[in-house]
Amino acid sequence: MENPFRPSFGVNPPLLVGRDAELLDFVDALESGPGAPGRATLYTGLRGVGKTVMLNEAESLARERGWVVVSETGVPGIVDRLVQSRLPEVAAQLEVAVGGAETRRRLTSVSLPFHLGGVTWQPPAAAQQLDLRAQINALTDHLADHSTGLLITVDELHRADRAGMRELVATLQHCFREQRPIAFAGAGLPAAITDLLNDDVLTFLRRADRHHLGAVDPADVSDALRTPLHAAGYEITDAALDMATRGTGGYPFLIQLVGYWTCRTLTNGQPTTLIDTTAAAAGVQAARRRLGSLVHEPALQDLSDVDRTFLTAMALDQGPSRTATIADRMGVDTNYAAQYRRRLIAADLITPAGHGRIDYTLPQLREYLREHAASSVDHEDLQPAAPEHPSPSTGM
Known part of the structure; x- marks a missing residue:
């Protein structure tokens, strides 16, 4: 008998639950026209909460409404891939000129038998390639004439190179100001998204709808x-x-x-x-x-050594931990420990659990840490030789 479940990252589950409100917000934005706040949307949350699945669903909902979708991942070179591959591919399908020459392929010869595929096509003439903004403008002009739009999605924003995201976001901001039929949806880990939004050049994203994906009822x-x-x-x-x-x-x-x-x-x-x-x-x-x-x-690999030490110190408790107790185990003062407490809350790895208390957000993390780290650690091992100055962790 077939197993109906697919426990793979980024693969849609057989039944998506608990996300109806977020998806309805996105649909409303598509149908409300330029200026709707949800036309720029960010999904954040821990690994495994369904960020990529939400992008998949957003893309499907857009396609159902006749929108063209360009999907990317936030690894270095995102603008080059958009300019050289993704957008020209869409333009060719729509027969839209984005480089100063026709994009329609021309039939040059037919050999029999035709049903066996004896057809020769000549690709469109080469032309000077337009930049990102010019290509998006050409596409959205065409799509506006057909009462539809362009959706660009970027997964794993926490891996994106800052220069590429600055260029993409600056272009999107111009498109929004010009009320073009365009929408953007991105997904990434919480702390990295916060760090991205703190960039002075990326302030446009601060006005995006943000949906933090948590546990399901x-x-x-x-x-x-x-x-x-x-x-x-x-x-x-x-x-x-x-x-x-x-x-x-x-x-x-x-x-x-x-x-x-x-x-x-x-x-x-x-x-x-x-x-x-x-x-x-x-x-x-x-x-x-x-x-x-x-x-x-x-x-845990994304964290600094002191972040991991803080989490390991929590694993010695049976339930929610007191920040003061964690500071004592680490051999630091409470103000120092509180800075890492804030960092780990921002990373969505721990959550407040009452006055002065914190607990893990990931299920079974306490048991994992006990098995792989805490079982061989005593309080002396948790004391760093010299407190380091907290600085933002990378990749959280």
């Missing part, structure tokens, strides 16, 4: 598990569904992991399609084992 989690299971021919008991739901902690990527490993455990061990609490417990356990290498390890 338990009722939505249950729907995200039960509906695909039933559609694939599985049955799940109420007790098993409750166990699987609680096992995800509302974390979107873990929903897919739990669903996938519950199905796989069942098909490997029992000749049945009924998921009971035994199968659900095995699925949750298998999913959590894999969460560490897929989510926790990459998240």
Whole structure:
């Protein structure tokens, strides 16, 4: 029996739940015309909360309404790729001139039999390439005549080179001022997005709609598990569904992991399609084992040594930690520890949990740290030789 779940980053789940309001805001922006604030939208959140999935959905919603979509990733060279490949490809499909020459291919010969593909095309004549703004202007002029628009999406903004983003954002700002039919949606990790917005040249993005993607409500989690299971021919008991739901902690990527490993455990061990609490417990356990290498390890790699020390010190507690206690374990004063507390909150790795208390945001992070770090660390090990001056971490 086919497993309905796809626990891969950036792959749309069989049922997207808990994001209706954010998607409705984007649709309203597309349909409201130039000037709608949602025509520039940023999605932030931890790894695995569905940022790329939201971009996928935004692109689908735009295409359904006749918009042209150009999708990019925020790695160095983004403007060169847009100017040299992405935008010219769209222009060729639409037969829009973006380089001073015709973009339509010409038929030069036909050889029989025609149905076997005996057709020769001559590519459009080479021309001096227009810059980013000129190409976007040409495309949006054409699309405006057809009552549609251009959506540009950029994933992994935390990896973007600053110079490329400055040029792209400056161009988008001109397009918005000229009320062109254009929209932008980007996604990235919280602290890096904040750092990007603090750039004096990128102030335009501060006016973008920002959606911080967090945990999904338990009722939505249950729907995200039960509906695909039933559609694939599985049955799940109420007790098993409750166990699987609680096992995800509302974390979107873990929903897919739990669903996938519950199905796989069942098909490997029992000749049945009924998921009971035994199968659900095995699925949750298998999913959590894999969460560490897929989510926790990459998240910790982005941090400074002191950031990781702070998080490891928290793992010694059974629940929410006091900042004063963490400072004591690190051998620093509370003001110094508070600066790292703010950094980790901005990175969405910890969250306030009552007066003077903090807790992890990623499910199972405490257990992961205990297994990989805290089990061999005592309070003396947590004391740095000399406090460093906090500076923004890269890549969070």
